[in-house]
């Protein structure tokens with residue numbers, strides 16, 4: 614059984630720590646709010662008075678905090694983790710934070726020969742309670758192998774994100790897509806309501822189309838990802854159809870923010886001569902609009 618320090622016992626951290634305790638690990642827990650740790654003491658956790666106190670003798674140090682500044686401060690600040698941790702221990706940040714802040718923490722620790730992994734989690738606090746989180750592991754192969762028995766006490770699936778820094782990146786990408794899609798899904802449901810079309814009927818149709826299945830695995834593989842921009846469905850037509858939906862919504866005073874923003878992208882692609890290209894060429898259009906050369910630090 615491992616000695617583990619756990620810092621940040623909120624909605625996610627508390628059940629994650631509880632699961633580690635249930636699996637028999639020795640836990641020292643610290644939270645700035647004293648009430649956050651009260652339920653863990655009867656389960657056998659040592660309630661630490663600071664990150665430094667929690668970290669003494671711990672082989673794994675887990676942080677589960679609201680933002681990158683707090684993660685940085687509990688590691689490097691007054692009474693912080695590095696004041697007492699053993700150099701052979703490993704810090705595992707499971708918070709969702711800015712990737713560059715995470716990189717910065719890793720580089721600072723690397724310069725002191727301290728190991729750091731970015732291991733955010735997918736799913737919700739219900740999954741944290743059930744021990745079924747999706748673990749997105751950023752680290753070296755050796756680090757992931759070493760940490761896996763601990764991580765699997767909190768989740769039931771580990772994705773090796775492909776190297777240090779990639780755990781937090783894959784989390785960011787997944788959240789970007791699913792959060793934005795939630796808004797687009799809501800707009801679609803509102804448009805259904807406005808048209809008196811039962812959502813069930815729309816879902817029946819969309820379940821077999823890119824609307825529900827997404828484009829990454831349906832339209833893209835045989836077109837844009839092969840460099841084939843010949844039209845299966847033209848940008849001109851996609852622009853027209855999107856416009857029809859927006860015109861109807863406009864007449865009914867229904868705001869469709871995501872839809873309207875999408876039309877601007879199609880309009881711009883048309884204006885730049887892509888009207889007769891396949892609609893998947895929107896990827897190439899946005900790539901051309903983006904200065905990807907400046908993003909290597911991400």
Ligand code: NAD
Pocket residue numbers: 620621622623624625626643644645646649677678679680683686687707708709710734735736737738
């Ligand atoms: P939370 O606000 O419930 O918990 C954060 C805890 O950190 C609190 O108990 C707070 O007192 C403590 N804390 C704040 N500053 C501290 C400090 N300086 N030292 C020690 N403890 C400190 O948040 P949460 O929902 O548990 O989320 C934690 C992280 O997990 C976030 O990065 C969040 O984005 C991510 N996350 C949350 C969910 C979710 O469904 N809630 C899902 C996946 C990922």
